[in-house]
Amino acid sequence: MGARRGRPALSIGQLGKINEWQDKSVGCYKAQARLRLPNGTRTRVTGKSTLSALDARNDLNEKARRKLAAWDTTEGYSPDMTLRELAQRWLDDYRTQKPAPKAQTVQRHESSLNAHLLPAFGDLSIAELSNPRLRKWLRTLGSEHLAEARNSRVVLRHVLAKGAEEGICSPELLNFDGVRLAVPIKKARAIAPGELDRLRTMVQADRSRPRSGPKSRKTHDDLLDAIDLALATSLRISEVLGISSEDVALDPKGPVLNVSKKVEYVRGTGYVLGSVKTHGTERSIPLPPFAVRIIERRIKQYGTGLIFRSSRAPGGPISQNNLRRLLREILDGSDLAWVTPHSARKTMLTAVNRQLGSKAAAAVAGHADDKLIISTYGERETVAPDVTDITETMFAPKRGSE
Known part of the structure; x- marks a missing residue:
């Protein structure tokens, strides 16, 4: 196939060439252009004003904005919002989810946010966060407070998953595979009868x-x-x-x-x-x-x-x-x-x-x-029960028949 010819493709949410004219039959100025919608289709948008061509262009831009707002499902989410803002939105949703989380769990997550995550990254925008930086921070926190690092990782994944769901960060940002924060396993010590x-x-x-x-x-x-x-x-x-x-x-x-x-x-x-x-x-x-x-x-x-x-x-x-x-x-x-x-x-x-x-x-x-x-x-003891009395009594060959 040959190279595509004609006008360059419009980006999502972009207006094409704006045509302006005065429609004397109705006594107003008009401005018209094609708008590319979030689903990829194009629609014609017309602005009108009885005052001037500039006012007609402004009306066109406002109508285009309203059309795009009807498609907007981000509800104010943006890569420029801070982690603090995103975390608060996630926490509000988390508190009201069904089935409701335990009060202890909510308090533990709030504690991780306020004590560790927000002081470290709260004022950074989502666009400024990077996975390598978050990984390094988790490892450093884990070397000092292992339990806090483990819960902070859980909360961080939840918050960034909310961002990925709203389209303001990539799923790779919340991928912490390989960041080992394993709790050392202690062998159980039983109390002896004495x-x-x-x-x-x-x-x-x-x-x-x-x-x-x-x-x-x-x-x-x-x-x-x-x-x-x-x-x-x-x-x-x-x-x-x-x-x-x-x-x-x-x-x-x-x-x-x-x-x-x-x-x-x-x-x-x-x-x-x-x-x-x-x-x-x-x-x-x-x-x-x-x-x-x-x-x-x-x-x-x-x-x-x-x-x-x-x-x-x-x-x-x-x-x-x-x-x-x-x-x-x-x-x-x-x-x-x-x-x-x-x-x-x-x-x-x-x-x-x-x-x-x-x-x-x-x-x-x-x-x-x-x-x-x-x-x-540990594993179950591998020594078999002593059943020698049973086998000797029931299965031992008679003397003389050996």
Whole structure:
């Protein structure tokens, strides 16, 4: 095909050659040109004025502007807007999306924006941002504050994805593949049976110290029961404290705990009941007899509702931080100072992994798969059960027939 001839192609939103004339039949000046619309088609636009040709041209330009505005879906988005402006628009949308995000998640994202992203890039326009610069910044932040860098990367991707959706930045700007911000995996440390006995003794001894009243010993009782229920169920401490009498089916044939809530802290509100970590974390857990005894005792003591409840806010949840603080104070300086309430969950999952394997442990923990169990708790023991008594009795050849 030969080279294209004729008038050069108009750009999107551009007016072609403007023709002006005075139409004496109607007593006005006219200006007319073709306008290329965002879909690539052309349309004729005519401006009119009874005053002058210049006013007719101005009317033409205004009509062209209105036609293009009808196609504009950017709602004021532009590569010249700052990251601060784009982030605020994304945050406004994020707060109102369905299903609504958790208050804790919104607060965490706001914190990353205000503490890290906006001080670094808030006053730069989207056009001034570059992927290499953002990558370098994430790596630097990760070397100092790994958790903050990981959440900042999540927020940055969300904000820039909003910009890409509105057509003001390229998808490459939010591509952070290869920026490793992996949290070092720690091998789980289980509490040995002897250590567990000493732990309970130390908490009981601290509970027996002279204090001002019965309420001062309540936290010790909560701590012991929370640890024992975590050992029985593998629940996180926040999930243990979220157990309600309505969650427990005390059927003699098989008592079951239905896990759906946890205690979480919301800034400005305090400790509240929220949903568990993910939908997959909702699960039913068979209860051993010692866990049933603890739950029944607490229901008898407190009545229906939460089995761990605050004395300051009757019926409300208690703070897991108070339990952590008390345990830390009791164990400080001892060889058990490494133990936290979460160690009970690790201990239970370690035992299940060793006895029944990683898939069973993952199911108990509420994980989608067993990858985290394998990386944290190791592979299932490969030594086969000792069945030599069975094989010797049933299958050994008779003497004389050997």
